[in-house]
Amino acid sequence: MTKQKKQTITILVLLLLLILLGGAYLFAGNYQKSKEKKESSATKSVSLYKFKENDITKLHYKNSNANITFVKEKNTWKMENDKDFPVDQSKVKTMVSDMAAVTASRQITKDCNDLSEYALDSPSLVIELTDKNGKTESISYGLESAAAEGCYAYTGDNTKEVYVVPSNVTDDFSYTQAQLMTLPDTPDISAQYVTSYEVDKKKGTNFLATYDNKKAKYKDIYGWDITKAYDQTVAGDEDGLQTVFSTLSGLEYTEGVVYHATKKEEKQYGISNPKYTLNVRYYTVKDTDDDSSDSTEIAEKDKTYHTFKLLVGNLDDTQQNYYVQPSGSNGIYLVSADTIASIAEFEAFSCVYKTPCPANTDSLKSLTLNYQGKKYTMTLDKEEKPSTSSSKEYNYTSKVNGKKVSDKTFRKAYEALGNITYSAAIKSSVKLSSDTPVATLQFAEDNKNFTVSFLPYDGSNFYRVKVNDVCLFVADMTTVDSCLKDLAAVK
Known part of the structure; x- marks a missing residue:
């Protein structure tokens, strides 16, 4: 083969390759444009239906817990099969508002052959709306989308076209019938x-x-x-x-x-x-x-x-x-x-009021203590002080068995009686050794007289406390003994 002929063949081969590469490039470009166009179309939001909210007169929904239809009569939503049912108007109005218009974020397919792939063969929720003109729209919900964009759904009877729609409204349709009942107000009690x-x-x-x-x-x-x-x-x-x-x-x-x-x-x-x-x-x-x-x-x-x-x-x-x-x-x-x-x-x-001995010196007139075989009669005399103020002030004189004692010491011992409090109720299971009081206090106040007695209980921790004729509670033995000892020692 001559050199010139070889060159001619080489040129022809290179030209053919160039034509093939150019065609491939054009094909790839057109394919990409077509793909981008399809993807753009697939990701474009789609309005599935739209009502005027106030025109909706009927709402039906079905889920695993409920199958309920509401109808609107004179702007009040009622349960279709029980008009007396006290419907929670706020909840139903929220449902209607949620579903008056539905827009899909994208269409998944125009030709679905297997609804089970999206759990739409047995929808978890079906909602149907009807307006005053008789227009009806329905939407069926399936699985949450893999990308968590929303739920798979189809509208009406068009099971071929599957969309992704917002899933945030489904919670408003999770109620049972009982949960849609208007609840009575509880009383406002101060x-x-x-x-x-x-x-x-x-x-x-x-x-x-x-x-x-x-x-x-x-x-x-x-x-x-x-x-x-x-x-x-x-x-x-x-x-x-x-x-x-x-x-x-x-x-x-x-x-x-x-x-x-x-x-x-x-x-x-x-x-x-x-x-x-x-x-x-x-x-x-x-x-x-x-x-x-x-x-x-x-x-x-x-x-x-x-x-x-x-x-x-x-x-x-x-x-x-x-x-x-x-x-x-x-x-x-x-x-x-x-x-x-x-x-x-x-x-x-x-x-329960737990202080058997309130120990209010302002109202005390006298106190008689019977303790350890001795009797102590304590008096608190008061004399009003001259004063220009509206409140009254007094001078006090404390006596024990007729003899003056330190007013400060007496007051301290007397007011300490207020530290005696009930610890618990008397238990019938505790075996009592005696009903003889350990000590008895007889109070004479401005407006009342009463008696407090301390009686044996368990022998180690508590005394029974009897106020007049009521004996139901116990008090700490150590506290009582300390108070009685200090009161008897007042000089």
Whole structure:
């Protein structure tokens, strides 16, 4: 082959290669443009449907817990199969607002052949809306997308086209029918305005505290009498009672169960034979700042009295809530077990006035101590000082068995009696050795007389304390012995 012929062949081969490379380049460029165009189209948001929110008159949704249809009548949403059901309007309006218009972030496919790939063969949620003109749209939800962009979904009966739609609205459609019930308001009870608090128990100790600053047995203390909890009436401690009353502010119905309970349902949920029955009497005050007003300073004409009753039935299956029925309602609702515990399961002892010897020198006239075979008669005479102020001031003279003693020493020993407090209730299981008092204190004050006796109990840690005819509690032996010893030693 001649040299010239070889050169010609080489040129032809190179030219052919150049043509092939040029074609490949053009093909690749066109392919990339086509791919980019398709991807651009795939990632473009798509409006699936749109309603005017106020035009929607019907909403239906179905999930694993509910299959519910709401219809709007005179701007009020009602349950289609039970028009009397107290629908929570706010929740339904939120649902309607969520679904009035739906836009997909992208289309996954136009030709789906296997809905199970997206869990759309058995949708977890189906929502259907209808407007006043009869236009209907529906959307079915499947799996969360792999990229967590939203949920896979299709609209209507078009199961071929699958989209990714926002999943943040699905929580608003997770309610059961009971969770869509309007809950009654709980009473706004100010602890300081409670005048009676009663808890009756199916099992256990009942409790009743009543306030009457004129007729109560212990009107001279705080005006609170506690009955039912003990064999005898005892004085209530204002701070302890207020702590219990304040738990009413935490009372909240968490969920509806039935809005109009039948006798069968009341029995089923324990309402007909309640575990607890709570009765509260309280008042409200017109045009008065609750935080700044003292209940004892409010005129009766400014008070409006109310009663609140709550029946507490069984625990629910979770053991976290009680079924309850408030007064004035035929419904049954749930309240957390912790709330009921604070309202009804408190210790009565926490509400008891625990100071048998208040030791107020301002009101004391005389004190007689019988201790270790000796009798000490102590008097505190007071003489008003001349003063230009509106408050009265006094000079005091302390005497023991008719002899003057140090006023400072007497006051210190006497006021120390206030350190004696009840430690617990007397236990019937403790074997008592004697009913002979270790010591007896007879108080004569400006407005009352009373006697406090200390009696043997367990022989090592406590004394029984008897105030007049009431003997229900024990006090620390060491504290009592120290106070009695100091009082007997006053000179």
